[in-house]
Amino acid sequence: xxxxxxxxxxxxxxxxxxxxxxxxxxxxxxxxxGANGAGKSTTLKTISGLxxxxxxxxxxxxxxxxxxxxxxxxxxxISQVPEGRRIFPRQSVLENLELGAYQRKDYKxxxxxxxxxxxxxxxxxxxxxxxxxxxxxxxxxxxxxxxxLMSRPKLMLLDEPSMGLAPxxxxxxxxxxxxxxxxxxxxxxxxxxxNMALSIAKKAYVLETGKIVLSGSAEExxxxxxxxxxxxxx
Amino acid sequence: xxxxxxxxxxxxxxxxxGLAFLLLINLFLVLxxxxxxxxxxxxxxxxxxxxxxxxxxxxxxxxxxxxxxxSLGHAGFMAVGAYVSxxxxxxxxxxxxxxxxxxxxxxxxxxxxxxxxxxLIGVPTLRLRGDYLAIATLGFGEIIRVVILNLDITKGAxxxxxxxxxxxxxxxxxxxxxxxxxxxxIIKSNHGRALVSIRENEIAAExxxxxxxxxxxxxxxxGAFFAGLAGGLFAHYLGYISPKSxxxxxxxxxxxxxxxxxxxxxxxxxxxxxxxxxLPELLRFxxxxxxxxxxxxxxxxxxxxxxxxxxxxxxxxxLLRKWLTPRKKNHPGGEAGEPTES
Ligand SMILES: Nc1ncnc2c1ncn2[C@@H]1O[C@H](COP(=O)(O)OP(=O)(O)OP(=O)(O)O)[C@@H](O)[C@H]1O
Ligand SMILES: [Mg+2]
Numbered sequence: 036x037x038x039x040x041x042x043x044x045x046x047x048x049x050x051x052x053x054x055x056x057x058x059x060x061x062x063x064x065x066x067x068x069g070a071n072g073a074g075k076s077t078t079l080k081t082i083s084g085l086x087x088x089x090x091x092x093x094x095x096x097x098x099x100x101x102x103x104x105x106x107x108x109x110x111x112x113i114s115q116v117p118e119g120r121r122i123f124p125r126q127s128v129l130e131n132l133e134l135g136a137y138q139r140k141d142y143k144x145x146x147x148x149x150x151x152x153x154x155x156x157x158x159x160x161x162x163x164x165x166x167x168x169x170x171x172x173x174x175x176x177x178x179x180x181x182x183x184l185m186s187r188p189k190l191m192l193l194d195e196p197s198m199g200l201a202p203x204x205x206x207x208x209x210x211x212x213x214x215x216x217x218x219x220x221x222x223x224x225x226x227x228x229x230n231m232a233l234s235i236a237k238k239a240y241v242l243e244t245g246k247i248v249l250s251g252s253a254e255e256x257x258x259x260x261x262x263x264x265x266x267x268x269x
Numbered sequence: 270x271x272x273x274x275x276x277x278x279x280x281x282x283x284x285x286x287g288l289a290f291l292l293l294i295n296l297f298l299v300l301x302x303x304x305x306x307x308x309x310x311x312x313x314x315x316x317x318x319x320x321x322x323x324x325x326x327x328x329x330x331x332x333x334x335x336x337x338x339x340s341l342g343h344a345g346f347m348a349v350g351a352y353v354s355x356x357x358x359x360x361x362x363x364x365x366x367x368x369x370x371x372x373x374x375x376x377x378x379x380x381x382x383x384x385x386x387x388x389l390i391g392v393p394t395l396r397l398r399g400d401y402l403a404i405a406t407l408g409f410g411e412i413i414r415v416v417i418l419n420l421d422i423t424k425g426a427x428x429x430x431x432x433x434x435x436x437x438x439x440x441x442x443x444x445x446x447x448x449x450x451x452x453x454x455i456i457k458s459n460h461g462r463a464l465v466s467i468r469e470n471e472i473a474a475e476x477x478x479x480x481x482x483x484x485x486x487x488x489x490x491x492g493a494f495f496a497g498l499a500g501g502l503f504a505h506y507l508g509y510i511s512p513k514s515x516x517x518x519x520x521x522x523x524x525x526x527x528x529x530x531x532x533x534x535x536x537x538x539x540x541x542x543x544x545x546x547x548l549p550e551l552l553r554f555x556x557x558x559x560x561x562x563x564x565x566x567x568x569x570x571x572x573x574x575x576x577x578x579x580x581x582x583x584x585x586x587x588l589l590r591k592w593l594t595p596r597k598k599n600h601p602g603g604e605a606g607e608p609t610e611s
Binding site for chain 1: 459462463465466469470472473474475476477478479480
């Protein structure tokens, strides 16, 4: 479904990605793990068109998208849930969700999908008219994920959905990510919480300072000595 | 759902008050037709300037308040509209085109010219943010003024005399109502939601698939169009214009109305335009202390209501009730506090 080849990205003189290649098949959950500053967010931003690669290619469903603008990429069926809960703080929960469906015109379908999001996250339903900026951190993360679902993506890019959440809530979020995947969306998941990420993913890639240093099935990697040392705390 | 064009809010808040006001003016005008003079030239002049300022404030609010782009060059667009429409109507007044056709025509030409200049300026500058954008727009506003100052056709610093006095209360009313309606509809439509999302978080808006550059330029161009229209009305009211009328201070004056009314609140802009145009006149009896009181009012308002009179809300009975009930601190389930930026 998504095929990335030799992708290089730089911020001015800083080379953030030094030629990475990986692929995501339809229906899978694939995770990208790595330390702070490894280039995980950069990878997702480049796929969703917020950044341009210097070279390399990004092929989504047979189409080269590395030069496409972000609004086109959204319409092709890729949705990004950006790092750090970039919700619209002065808009209500409901308005945030509606903005997630910004490119859609099927009002009936949008209504159904809002209900679907509320069934994933009942807390959002209770707070649908509350200003998003006044939600708790965890609730804002739920909203960001819910909003990402509103474009009915084929591929969802999730950037650290568990960041700053209490352990119980982290479990909840991962359970829901699995559910979203079971309902048909392919997922590319970026995580610091390697343990949880590897437990729900099929395939995993380890990113270190702009390079992919390890790859394999999630199961394999979670047993790998290096990975255990560096990311799983022993 | 908020996806359809929403006029219910308009009906509830703006229409009753606005219509009552306009009806009253029109009643005066009709009475005048029968020889009963209720309002004199002086009051009429103020009413005309008020409504021109409403158009200016509302159009700048689309750029500054709704989309969150700090623009300090609005008077520049007003100048383009004023000069283009004035020169055209001086030229066309020799033709036998009737005024009812000619006037809207030249006004629209002025608006379109301003919109065109807005696009020329907008495309390169709108990738800038905050302070940088403010300085760039300020610069462009001044460039427009200097160009006018040095052209032959505009008669430079001496100013352009002999503009036909087409502007009267009827015309101003018509264009003010049209401007407010059009901009209100833009804000309440899908287009407006895209603009607000850019103000709230541009990167998130882009991630949602909003074509941010297109929307930012569109807000700028539409705002410029209505500023140009207002400029045309202004030129045909005074009959004489000079570059001095459109300097940086004029841009600040319009910005003041937007900030005072509340960024993003159209009714706020309308009311602030009325108050800020009327207040200096009402304070005339204070003579030279007038400007002190005027400035002091502004300072006090900013100290006690930073978000402007109406914040981001539209004026309504509901809001009035909220103001009048005493505020309890931190009561649960009450008014949501200022949300934090994420
Ligand atoms: N806008 C920017 N300008 C300059 N350098 C940047 C910019 N954004 C990221 N970088 C740099 O690029 C590298 C990769 O950053 P990136 O955000 O992709 O890391 P990450 O893997 O997501 O880290 P984290 O887990 O902390 O979120 C870092 O060294 C970072 O400092
Ligand atoms: Mg990151």
